[in-house]
Amino acid sequence: MKALMFGWEFPPHILGGLGTASFGLTRGMAMQSDMDITFVIPKPYGDEDQSFLKIIGACNVPVNWRDVNYDQVKRKIGNTMAPELYYKLRDHIYADFSSIYTNELGCIGFSGRYPDNLLEEINNYSICAGVIARAADFDVIHSHDWLTYPAGIHAKMVTGKPLVIHVHATDFDRSRGNVNPQVFAIEKNGMDYADHIITVSNLTRDIVINKYHVDPRKVTTVHNAVEPVSKEIQNIIPNKNPKEKVVTFLGRITMQKGPEYFVEAAARVLERSKNIRFVMAGSGDKMVEMIDLAARRKISDRFHFTGFLKGKQVYEMLKSSDVYVMPSVSEPFGISPLEAMQVSVPTIISKQSGCAEILMNAIKLDYWDIDGMADAIYSICTYPDMAEFLQKEGKNEVDNIKWEYAGNRVRAIYEKVLRS
Amino acid sequence: MKTICFYFQIHQPFRLKRYRFFDIGKDHYYYDDFNNENIIRRIADRSFVPANQLMLDMIQASEGKFRFALSISGIALEQLQVYAPEVIDGFKELAKTGCVEFLAETYAHSLASLKDTEEFVEQVKQHTETIKELFGQTPTVFRNTELFYSDEIGSVVSSLGYKGMITEGAKHLLGWKSPNYLYASSSNPELKLLLRNYKLSDDIAFRFSNTHWNEFPLTADKFVRWISTTPESEQVVNLFMNYETFGELQSKESGIFEFMKALPRFAEESKISFSTPSEVVGKLKSVADIPVPYPVSWADEERDTTNWLGNQLQNAACSKLYSISERVRLIEDLRIKQDWMYLQCSDHFYYMSTKHSSDGSMRNVFSPYDSPYDAFTNYMNVLGDFITRVEAQYPSSIENDELNSLLSTIKNQGEEIVSLEKEIKKMKALKNKKAISSEANPKKTATKK
Numbered sequence: 001m002k003a004l005m006f007g008w009e010f011p012p013h014i015l016g017g018l019g020t021a022s023f024g025l026t027r028g029m030a031m032q033s034d035m036d037i038t039f040v041i042p043k044p045y046g047d048e049d050q051s052f053l054k055i056i057g058a059c060n061v062p063v064n065w066r067d068v069n070y071d072q073v074k075r076k077i078g079n080t081m082a083p084e085l086y087y088k089l090r091d092h093i094y095a096d097f098s099s100i101y102t103n104e105l106g107c108i109g110f111s112g113r114y115p116d117n118l119l120e121e122i123n124n125y126s127i128c129a130g131v132i133a134r135a136a137d138f139d140v141i142h143s144h145d146w147l148t149y150p151a152g153i154h155a156k157m158v159t160g161k162p163l164v165i166h167v168h169a170t171d172f173d174r175s176r177g178n179v180n181p182q183v184f185a186i187e188k189n190g191m192d193y194a195d196h197i198i199t200v201s202n203l204t205r206d207i208v209i210n211k212y213h214v215d216p217r218k219v220t221t222v223h224n225a226v227e228p229v230s231k232e233i234q235n236i237i238p239n240k241n242p243k244e245k246v247v248t249f250l251g252r253i254t255m256q257k258g259p260e261y262f263v264e265a266a267a268r269v270l271e272r273s274k275n276i277r278f279v280m281a282g283s284g285d286k287m288v289e290m291i292d293l294a295a296r297r298k299i300s301d302r303f304h305f306t307g308f309l310k311g312k313q314v315y316e317m318l319k320s321s322d323v324y325v326m327p328s329v330s331e332p333f334g335i336s337p338l339e340a341m342q343v344s345v346p347t348i349i350s351k352q353s354g355c356a357e358i359l360m361n362a363i364k365l366d367y368w369d370i371d372g373m374a375d376a377i378y379s380i381c382t383y384p385d386m387a388e389f390l391q392k393e394g395k396n397e398v399d400n401i402k403w404e405y406a407g408n409r410v411r412a413i414y415e416k417v418l419r420s
Numbered sequence: 421m422k423t424i425c426f427y428f429q430i431h432q433p434f435r436l437k438r439y440r441f442f443d444i445g446k447d448h449y450y451y452d453d454f455n456n457e458n459i460i461r462r463i464a465d466r467s468f469v470p471a472n473q474l475m476l477d478m479i480q481a482s483e484g485k486f487r488f489a490l491s492i493s494g495i496a497l498e499q500l501q502v503y504a505p506e507v508i509d510g511f512k513e514l515a516k517t518g519c520v521e522f523l524a525e526t527y528a529h530s531l532a533s534l535k536d537t538e539e540f541v542e543q544v545k546q547h548t549e550t551i552k553e554l555f556g557q558t559p560t561v562f563r564n565t566e567l568f569y570s571d572e573i574g575s576v577v578s579s580l581g582y583k584g585m586i587t588e589g590a591k592h593l594l595g596w597k598s599p600n601y602l603y604a605s606s607s608n609p610e611l612k613l614l615l616r617n618y619k620l621s622d623d624i625a626f627r628f629s630n631t632h633w634n635e636f637p638l639t640a641d642k643f644v645r646w647i648s649t650t651p652e653s654e655q656v657v658n659l660f661m662n663y664e665t666f667g668e669l670q671s672k673e674s675g676i677f678e679f680m681k682a683l684p685r686f687a688e689e690s691k692i693s694f695s696t697p698s699e700v701v702g703k704l705k706s707v708a709d710i711p712v713p714y715p716v717s718w719a720d721e722e723r724d725t726t727n728w729l730g731n732q733l734q735n736a737a738c739s740k741l742y743s744i745s746e747r748v749r750l751i752e753d754l755r756i757k758q759d760w761m762y763l764q765c766s767d768h769f770y771y772m773s774t775k776h777s778s779d780g781s782m783r784n785v786f787s788p789y790d791s792p793y794d795a796f797t798n799y800m801n802v803l804g805d806f807i808t809r810v811e812a813q814y815p816s817s818i819e820n821d822e823l824n825s826l827l828s829t830i831k832n833q834g835e836e837i838v839s840l841e842k843e844i845k846k847m848k849a850l851k852n853k854k855a856i857s858s859e860a861n862p863k864k865t866a867t868k869k
């Protein structure tokens with residue numbers, strides 16, 4: 001089985017949960033011995049782990065024919081793509097794109113991030129997808145998130161192979177309901193063309209069915225999983241003050257993540273207990289507002305902001321926490337609570353998160369229930385048995401949520417679309 | 421001749437209201453009155469009232485041949501007195517027929533038998549008192565919370581003077597043996613054991629209206645036939661279930677009332693009688709001793725206590741609760757005593773169970789909470805407040821022994837004061853008498869002077 005996947009992010013250069021999920025899923029699928037994955041991203045850096053799949057950078061795909069010799073190609077893009085592949089792709093240029101600016105190899109530039117001209121970049125990505133689809137050998141097309149839906153559709157149009165789209169989030173989650181009509185149109189179009197739709201939770205599945213009016217038979221939920229923690233992370237020694245408890249919020253400080261509910265809950269807890277500190281780690285457009293709110297609640301002495309954390313820092317923060325809180329207003333899945341539970345941190349999540357559907361040993365609350373959240377935080381910090389129980393049972397639970405199983409479910413969907 | 425021994429159990433907890441940690445120290449009322457009233461009223465209307473009527477009718481129609489036992493926790497009686505007094509009146513009427521036996525149990529439907537023997541004994545006594553007061557009977561057969569039983573519990577119950585005890589006919593206790601005999605405790609053979617026939621009991625309590633059951637529909641003659649076709653030597657069939665089976669667990673529309681009504685007739689045709697537990701204990705001889713080293717219950721496939729004390733949360737909460745039991749027993753305050761009972765209810769611990777049910781979710785059907793964690797947090801908050809109230813009475817800095825001796829000193833001094841005061845009164849009275857008599861005979865005194 002050969003799959004051509006379109007994605008936007010791939011570790012180690014990631015900006016959000018999409019990259020983590022793409023990596024985990026492809027690795028889980030690669031455990032199937034006959035699975036062959038080609039993963040297209042806008043801009044590879046050359047340090048991606050390609051041991052279990054092949055990565056093609058859209059920024060290395062020629063769309064305008066240029067007469068360049070082997071050495072030139074090797075020098076220019078050799079670290080991310082073999083020159084042979086370049087020539088093979090060059091043979092499959094299908095239209096005249098000379099109106100688009102391209103470099104000396106005839107390739108379009110990509111930022112690989114989420115720039116202001118995102119829609120243009122999405123369109124260019126889909127042009128490159130047309131070239132790749134004509135050149136590559138595959139059985140099924142798999143597009144991750146709305147940015148790559150147009151590319152997936154294009155590949156399907158060219159080859160007639162079935163298209164599976166993977167909904168990691170919808171614009172309804174990101175905007176609390178005020179959707180951007182252009183984004184909605186792209187999402188809707190992708191869902192209409194798809195032969196099958198994979199959602200990361202039933203919460204997202206309901207949105208896809210109800211807000212995008214998709215036939216429920218076409219939508220299947222495959223819950224995300226989590227990669228086992230590496231030795232390096234296991235060996236981090238947490239920096240803990242035994243006299244104080246640390247309660248952590250970790251993520252983008254945006255409307256979607258519900259940071260204000262965390263601040264309010266903190267204020268309620270601090271009314272009664274003094275040996276608890278609260279940390280809001282991450283950055284985002286609501287950060288200033290949150291600093292201001294903490295000051296107004298007069299808890300700034302016990303409420304700390306760390307700014308954006310990267311890689312190992314995330315786990316250092318998690319490991320020195322006693323409670324992890326994710327009060328997301330709408331979270332398609334949310335892998336981070338699973339990561340917290342992996343390092344034995346008791347976790348409180350909102351019922352409006354997709355991961356709440358599969359997690360048993362986490363405390364689940366409505367995101368707006370600040371009294372309940374405060375109570376749960378107090379309980380974990382005050383009753384050692386509660387904390388211990390959640391640590392132990394939580395770790396046991398997430399250690400059995402594996403990408404391999406998710407991969408098998410995706411495989412079953414491939415088989416299904418190929419049969420019909 | 422075979423006999424059927426019915427016992428019905430009634431218990432309802434005082435469910436706790438949502439009690440946040442910021443209420444600790446501020447709010448000393450813990451109960452969800454609305455929910456408690458609603459539930460007990462619903463069950464009373466749908467089950468207890470019509471079931472009482474049914475039982476009364478059956479007793480009258482069979483001219484006293486239909487007999488059974490009731491086991492009602494003290495806490496359930498309190499709730500019924502407040503919210504559904506007509507049910508209590510119904511019980512009293514049943515008691516008057518002489519065909520209904522009331523069993524002893526712990527007042528609070530508590531886990532005390534597993535955790536705190538002293539408290540257990542106190543509660544059993546209190547429950548017996550309540551039954552005597554309400555129904556004019558002194559129970560002779562004991563039924564423990566959720567049918568908990570072990571050799572150790574058996575010894576305590578026997579030492580309290582009970583002749584029989586009811587427990588589960590668990591497979592791992594009986595092995596090849598049949599529950600349809602009278603057995604005895606191995607630690608105290610004078611204590612007889614009635615073992616629940618869980619197959620036949622659950623046929624009525626759980627499977628009666630299950631259309632997927634291959635024996636559906638269950639009719640009275642079929643049921644009696646099953647009993648009459650058991651081996652000749654098997655003497656007693658113990659059918660123990662919740663009283664809510666009639667009308668609540670099995671709805672009225674399922675025909676459960678008609679099923680019961682028809683039972684005595686078919687039983688009589690097959691020469692099967694009805695007996696109460698104490699009659700069984702009095703009439704039959706035990707066939708063997710049953711050793712039970714670890715506590716059993718009537719719950720789940722395992723028939724053990726893990727539903728109540730199976731995880732760390734439950735054990736932590738329960739240990740915390742009983743860590744202050746000695747202290748509470750020293751206290752006279754009635755409200756504290758009452759809360760102490762209500763907080764011991766086994767149900768609070770059941771809500772914290774994390775045993776996975778068949779569908780994988782941990783939410784259990786009877787729990788008012790979203791999750792076991794929620795149940796634990798709420799209970800611990802309430803318990804936190806309760807403990808501060810207990811400590812406000814007697815600070816925890818004083819050791820129990822010291823406190824005890826101080827209290828007995830106070831008590832002794834109090835008694836001494838009372839007796840001294842009596843003496844003073846006596847003396848005063850004597851003095852007054854003298855004064856009066858001297859006034860009456862002034863001359864005599866005068867002459868004496």
